[in-house]
Amino acid sequence: MKKTIPAYQRIKNAILDNIHSGKWQAGNAISTEMALAEEFGVSRMTVNRALKELSEERVLERRQGSGTFVAQQQFNHTFVEVRNIAQDLKSANRDYEAKVVSKRAVTADMLDEELRRKFDIDKDHGVDNSSHAPVLYEVKIIHFADGQPIQFEERWVDAHKVPEFMAQDFSVVNTSEYLIAKSPLERGSYTIRAIAAPDEIARFLQIAPQSPTLVLRRQTYSAGQVLTFVKMWHAGDRYQFSGEL
Template structure:
């Protein structure tokens, strides 16, 4: 079942599309509230909500008496460059494929301590009128059947295997703030790259990562088609938008198939 996208979210998506397509450049004024209200056939209050949220996310800058402008900072040194395994493999003339293992919505009561700390979520359940509220069992994702269906999703979780020339090369475990990117879980990630989608919808301002060598637990070993406890390289990365963690990801790589390199 397809969920109706709220009007303010449609306006946000359209503004982001115009920015990322280059129609509205950094520092340029965007359409006025009145023009946007007429274009989308909504009230100025609805437009104001969209502009307010994008301003809080540092995508737009509102200037009293002058209008609303595309913020400069998201296009300068604060913008996070995130490597895309699909592009890397294709640029190396290798056949790339992705297979989605699972997708699910996670409520506050389902979180472990690590995820609470990562995303700054306390014990309180997010109210059911939030953007990601009332997620129910559908073909593309689900909430644990033991959880109250009126409890809002606070995170989305996806697990994806990335293949190079038919061989699994990376197992991706990703968690995303469901309240900031409510349509994330509905995407087909065998076609859409997770990082590309997040950057397009909520520009990343900073991030941090670690790379460790770990023995593969059973789930990871099965996904990568290697023996349990085989050596793997694990990249753990969290990226921020509007001052908050937007996504946390673990990327597992078979140690004998993958290496990290760069230029100094």
């Protein structure tokens, strides 16, 4: 049974879609509460809740007597901190390079159970529309430090929220940096595990099969839904995670 989306959440999703598509950009005024109430056939109280939550999430900025505006996007860098391997390596004075292994659009019938669960996609998704319509975009990238592969990235992105994702050259544009610039991220979660390298991963990282790897699995959210899910495989003897408490 398909979940019913509350009215305030539908309004939030519509506002975020307008921001993702570029219709409303940073600093632009959005539709008034009255206009949104008429458009969605709801009370102004329902609209107010949607705008209040997006303001608390730093997506919108409400100015008394002036209206509601799209917030400047720099909040994304601090509200959800996402590590960027390109910046990390360059700041360590190491030569960085990225090689795109593959890019493709993924339809609902191509998804495994993990991706269906992550993105909350039903098995019958797309029956009413074209079964060939993409629901996710997938990209696989090898990241090099001083000519040696140090990370293999497998990433999936909601095709509806970031429609221009596939047009980017990710040998030049960093995926995390691009998504932060384009999408108002709300929150994220991650895990790190030690896993013996499968044959394919070992080949990309130029290590022996079953060698130790550190795998970071991360998902970030927008409008209460997963925007992107990524697996980052690191050669265990070439990479470590560190920080300060």
